[in-house]
Amino acid sequence: MAPFKTLDDLPADARVLARLDLNSPIEEGRPRDNRRFTRHAATVRELAERGHPVVCLAHQGRPGNDDFVSLKGHAELLASHVGREVAFVADTHGAAAHEAIEALGPGEILLLENVRMSDDELPEADPETKAETEFVRSLAPYFDAYVNDAYSAAHRAHASLVGFPRVLPAYAGRVMEAEYEANTAIATREFDGQVTMIIGGTKATDVIDVMDALEGKVDRFLLGGVAGELFLRAAGYPVGHDLKWMDLFDDQWERTHETVETLLEERGDEIELAVDLAYEDETGDRTEIDVDDVEEKTTAYLDVGSATVDAYEPVIRDSAAVFLKGALGVFEDERFADGTVGVLETIADTDCFSVIGGGDTSRAIGLYGLDEGDFSHVSIAGGAYIRALTGEPLPAVEELQRDA
Ligand SMILES: Nc1ncnc2c1ncn2[C@@H]1O[C@H](COP(=O)(O)OP(=O)(O)O)[C@@H](O)[C@H]1O
Numbered sequence: 318m319a320p321f322k323t324l325d326d327l328p329a330d331a332r333v334l335a336r337l338d339l340n341s342p343i344e345e346g347r348p349r350d351n352r353r354f355t356r357h358a359a360t361v362r363e364l365a366e367r368g369h370p371v372v373c374l375a376h377q378g379r380p381g382n383d384d385f386v387s388l389k390g391h392a393e394l395l396a397s398h399v400g401r402e403v404a405f406v407a408d409t410h411g412a413a414a415h416e417a418i419e420a421l422g423p424g425e426i427l428l429l430e431n432v433r434m435s436d437d438e439l440p441e442a443d444p445e446t447k448a449e450t451e452f453v454r455s456l457a458p459y460f461d462a463y464v465n466d467a468y469s470a471a472h473r474a475h476a477s478l479v480g481f482p483r484v485l486p487a488y489a490g491r492v493m494e495a496e497y498e499a500n501t502a503i504a505t506r507e508f509d510g511q512v513t514m515i516i517g518g519t520k521a522t523d524v525i526d527v528m529d530a531l532e533g534k535v536d537r538f539l540l541g542g543v544a545g546e547l548f549l550r551a552a553g554y555p556v557g558h559d560l561k562w563m564d565l566f567d568d569q570w571e572r573t574h575e576t577v578e579t580l581l582e583e584r585g586d587e588i589e590l591a592v593d594l595a596y597e598d599e600t601g602d603r604t605e606i607d608v609d610d611v612e613e614k615t616t617a618y619l620d621v622g623s624a625t626v627d628a629y630e631p632v633i634r635d636s637a638a639v640f641l642k643g644a645l646g647v648f649e650d651e652r653f654a655d656g657t658v659g660v661l662e663t664i665a666d667t668d669c670f671s672v673i674g675g676g677d678t679s680r681a682i683g684l685y686g687l688d689e690g691d692f693s694h695v696s697i698a699g700g701a702y703i704r705a706l707t708g709e710p711l712p713a714v715e716e717l718q719r720d721a
């Protein structure tokens with residue numbers, strides 16, 4: 318049985334309130350185009366083509382931060398992906414919002430203002446409390462159905478995510494369905510062979526917790542990025558040097574070194590560390606060094622080296638499933654993309670079940686001309702992906718399951 322109702326179960330003509338996750342990097346006040354728009358546009362288009370009036374909810378940034386902006390630019394970008402007009406009203410649940418919702422005809426789309434501009438959206442609370450907020454109580458009567466497509470925000474118990482499914486029939490959108498299925502695979506599927514997890518990126522504290530939680534579920538871990546250097550440091554190599562303007566290593570080392578040391582000691586045979594690293598030399602070129610030749614902690618390493626990519630390749634080729642979280646290097650700079658692109662190319666070249674996770678990391682696929690279709694799933698979720706990998710429940714998904 319499907320764990321929740323989907324768009325296939327949605328009654329014809331239902332007036333739909335759809336929660337999307339359009340949270341994006343903001344440049345000069347406008348959202349930078351990214352996969353979240355393409356993916357959610359497909360759900361919205363399907364709803365509009367079936368003749369539902371579609372009112373969308375989404376958030377952007379957090380109050381007090383520079384990226385906490387209006388969704389006006391998001392409506393324009395969403396429209397370009399849907400291929401239909403997306404109206405916008407600068408109101409979350411007041412009279413202007415109600416008027417615009419009432420005026421909406423079949424197949425028409427409206428995006429309301431950033432839900433976090435309503436005091437009722439945050440903070441986190443249980444679903445009953447969120448369902449009683451003015452935000453939920455005033456909007457719900459305008460709709461017949463609530464569709465949650467915002468898998469990547471499903472770890473937040475906010476009003477737009479857990480309140481509405483208590484008062485409206487609730488359905489999973491297409492993005493929600495696909496993300497749920499792929500991201501819970503480590504916890505829910507049996508693979509006929511080795512399961513490998515490639516760990517990198519800057520959020521070392523998070524990914525190290527994942528490694529700790531995945532005991533018995535993953536056979537091999539291949540490490541790179543900041544997390545990889547913390548493991549190398551624990552293995553006695555003087556790496557993990559913080560550049561003056563970044564505090565990536567020392568702070569995370571303080572928080573993780575005990576777990577890292579225990580993991581190396583107890584499960585060291587599952588963990589592969591980089592054998593060489595790359596840095597920017599005095600002339601600005603990429604230079605590689607064997608980890609055994611590193612003498613002092615004075616250099617910032619920005620990628621794993623080519624011998625590491627060669628060593629990781631057969632492990633990937635021997636795997637039935639590969640899950641990736643975080644980049645192996647600073648791939649945004651072409652000189653330091655080899656590690657990330659190298660492992661992605663190998664995964665793309667195999668038939669294994671593969672999930673590429675992390676909003677930043679998955680950008681490497683488009684930047685370096687890889688084909689998204691060569692992976693089983695490219696996730697648009699960060700925090701929710703990590704939680705799903707470890708089997709931790711997501712409050713907004715639980716509400717969909719409860720309603721089913
Ligand atoms: N050695 C490194 N030093 C600094 N940054 C790194 C290093 N390796 C990888 N990164 C950075 O990690 C980022 C991606 O990781 P992160 O933000 O944790 O993951 P996510 O993909 O989940 O958003 C990339 O933007 C990349 O530049």
Ligand SMILES: O=C(OP(=O)(O)O)[C@H](O)COP(=O)(O)O
Nearest residue numbers: 338340469470473698699700701
């Ligand atoms: O972008 C998001 O999370 P992610 O960066 O972990 O993928 C979600 O939109 C959640 O946003 P939040 O972390 O401000 O609650």
